Amino acid sequence: MPGDGLVAPTGDPDDKAIEAALRPKNLDDFVGQKRVREQLSLVLEASRLRGRSADHVLLSGPPGLGKTTLSMIIAAEMNAPLRISSGPAIQHAGDLAAILSSLTEGEVLFLDEIHRMSRPAEEMLYMAMEDFRVDIIVGKGAGATAIPLDLPPFTLVGATTRAGLLPGPLRDRFGFTGHLEFYSTDELELVLRRSAMLMDMKVNSAGFAEVAGRSRGTPRIANRLLRRVRDWALVHGVDQIDARTAGAALDMYEVDARGLDRLDRSVLRALVTKFNGGPVGLSTLAIAVGEEPETVETVAEPYLVREGLLGRTPRGRVATRAAWEHLGLEMPENVAANLPENMFSGPGTNTSAEAGAEES
Ligand SMILES: Nc1ncnc2c1ncn2[C@@H]1O[C@H](COP(=O)(O)OP(=O)(O)OP(=O)(O)O)[C@@H](O)[C@H]1O
Numbered sequence: 001m002p003g004d005g006l007v008a009p010t011g012d013p014d015d016k017a018i019e020a021a022l023r024p025k026n027l028d029d030f031v032g033q034k035r036v037r038e039q040l041s042l043v044l045e046a047s048r049l050r051g052r053s054a055d056h057v058l059l060s061g062p063p064g065l066g067k068t069t070l071s072m073i074i075a076a077e078m079n080a081p082l083r084i085s086s087g088p089a090i091q092h093a094g095d096l097a098a099i100l101s102s103l104t105e106g107e108v109l110f111l112d113e114i115h116r117m118s119r120p121a122e123e124m125l126y127m128a129m130e131d132f133r134v135d136i137i138v139g140k141g142a143g144a145t146a147i148p149l150d151l152p153p154f155t156l157v158g159a160t161t162r163a164g165l166l167p168g169p170l171r172d173r174f175g176f177t178g179h180l181e182f183y184s185t186d187e188l189e190l191v192l193r194r195s196a197m198l199m200d201m202k203v204n205s206a207g208f209a210e211v212a213g214r215s216r217g218t219p220r221i222a223n224r225l226l227r228r229v230r231d232w233a234l235v236h237g238v239d240q241i242d243a244r245t246a247g248a249a250l251d252m253y254e255v256d257a258r259g260l261d262r263l264d265r266s267v268l269r270a271l272v273t274k275f276n277g278g279p280v281g282l283s284t285l286a287i288a289v290g291e292e293p294e295t296v297e298t299v300a301e302p303y304l305v306r307e308g309l310l311g312r313t314p315r316g317r318v319a320t321r322a323a324w325e326h327l328g329l330e331m332p333e334n335v336a337a338n339l340p341e342n343m344f345s346g347p348g349t350n351t352s353a354e355a356g357a358e359e360s
């Protein structure tokens with residue numbers, strides 16, 4: 001289960017409630033992602049001036065960086081109602097037809113995990129996005145007829161952790177694609193300051209920096225760690241949280257100074273101890289740590305790659321020298337000699353999601 005770490009989604013209802021409470025409600029409160037924010041703001045402003053619904057927006061990026069938050073902000077900024085559904089919830093074209101045909105003019109339809117929609121629904125979506133029209137199929141076999149149905153103009157906001165898995169025709173129908181990047185420590189500190197204020201916590205600057213540094217560039221994780229620090233402080237009767245207390249709290253929850261949690265460390269440890277550093281295919285690696293490949297790929301890997309601890313090669317995943325060192329192990333010379341060159345899809349080269357797809 002991807003649920004036992006502090007970093008993976010927990011599904012804890014309390015977590016969900018707090019997450020909702022901490023969600024920024026407008027673009028100005030949305031920290032970081034400067035470029036996406038500016039571009040989006042322009043798209044929204046232009047459509048407001050034209051008095052039309054905004055272009056369809058695709059948001060991609062690792063979990064917890066603010067895709068759902070941004071979709072809510074888009075609806076709020078457009079003063080439009082928001083309808084929320086997701087790829088996995090739409091198994092039949094009929095499911096999508098039901099949603100589309102009940103949209104009101106200007107409504108924002110948020111489709112989370114859009115890469116997991118079924119094929120027929122996807123094809124229906126193409127037409128809906130482009131022509132604001134769907135064909136409702138009535139009857140079966142030779143007697144089946146398509147009844148065209150006009151839709152009111154709406155704005156589709158699609159979110160995906162795997163932009164590389166989206167078929168080209170679908171990707172092309174979005175007027176704007178925003179790729180969310182990991183947040184800098186400074187940006188995370190801003191997120192944390194805002195959250196601490198909302199949660200009525202006293203934390204000094206060093207305390208914020210300590211939590212931010214362990215948050216893997218991810219606001220959701222930052223907020224979650226902050227809650228754990230709050231629990232720890234409460235139990236230990238600590239009033240003002242500083243770097244030492246924040247560090248002690250997070251050590252207890254097994255989030256290390258580099259922000260790796262148990263899942264990350266077990267991926268690295270499996271890679272190093274069971275496969276002698278790799279290369280090993282994603283599925284095999286996932287089985288070794290008892291996780292779904294998708295969890296390893298979307299939850300653990302992006303950060304491990306970004307931290308230069310794991311490399312993706314056409315032949316599979318590889319542990320870098322830094323990974324061995326992080327685990328307190330020395331990389332054997334023969335392993336070092338076989339390390340492929342240019343194996344990083346590090347910061348800035350965000351084509352990484354596709355790199356491993358062929359061998360999974
Ligand atoms: N830019 C931001 N500024 C402040 N808080 C943020 C920002 N982005 C995200 N958050 C916080 O992080 C939490 C998670 O964000 P969100 O649910 O939007 O992520 P997501 O990208 O939709 O993740 P997933 O892919 O798992 O659905 C939110 O509750 C919000 O409080």
Ligand SMILES: [Mg+2]
Pocket residue numbers: 067068069112159
């Ligand atoms: Mg989301």
